[in-house]
Amino acid sequence: MIDLHTHTTASDGRLAPDALARAAWEVGVRTLAITDHDTTAAIAAARQAVIPYGIRLVEGIEITAVEAQRDVHVLGYFLDPGSAPLGRFLARQRASRIDRVRGIAERLDAHGRPIDLSRLLRDAVMQPGRSIGRPAVADALVRAGYAASRQQAFEDWLLPGRPAWVPRTGPPVEEVVQVIHEAFGIASLAHPGLTQRDDAITGWAAAGLDALEAHHPEHAPAASARYSALARELGLLVTGGSDFHGEDPARVNPGGRPRALGRVWLPADDFDRLETAAMARRA
């Protein structure tokens, strides 16, 4: 089984690379991409962690672009984590995440919900390459007793229109695609069914986007089929994965589709095409 979308403790996943490798192996995943938000910090440990299980690791990332004040996630695969332009770009992304978390904490404070910001920032600063985000704030709200679960914290405080919402600034999709290409990677639009910018996909494809993540737990079968067809039409590749963040029973998705490991996988033919494209990019 091939799962090309997972998160670790380097961003907002609950499992460290070794625990993730073990969990993946247990459900039958044999090719695994780690796609943390704006960091490749887990990849070195993951390379070691997969060895005892005979799992093939694909170097990955999920980068947050911003279009019209809305987040657009772009996945990168087969990239060189040592790429200098990528490293500089990601350092800026993580710095802006820290700024944003500070802003969110100020708003929570103003609403009588102080969280232990120094603890969150200490974690982000002490572990090189660790990327912070709203899930860490959500967990702090739960610890402080202001929310019953991560999901509830998002709904009550952290989503657009809620009291602690802070708009994000960031690079457009075209720039993210370029940085991924500079690192010899393949760029795929993450969960287009959640992002809901189908109107922009043709333009992004013209700007070099390589693939669409047709298979995702929050895509109904009809949506997967639609994005697969759109990819074919535009000459794009197809990616897919579970978007696993570690078991969080409290997390109930809108469509009731848990992001469990092994729940969504990528057909082997699609993976072979991705790999061929990646090899061509390096040649």
Ligand code: AMP
């Ligand atoms: P950030 O990187 O700070 O924008 O946080 C985005 C991350 O928060 C996503 O990648 C998800 O892991 C998580 N997330 C987004 N929306 C929700 C939600 N409604 N409930 C729980 N987690 C969410």
Ligand code: ZN
């Ligand atoms: Zn996430």
Ligand code: FE
């Ligand atoms: Fe995402």
Ligand code: FE
């Ligand atoms: Fe993700």
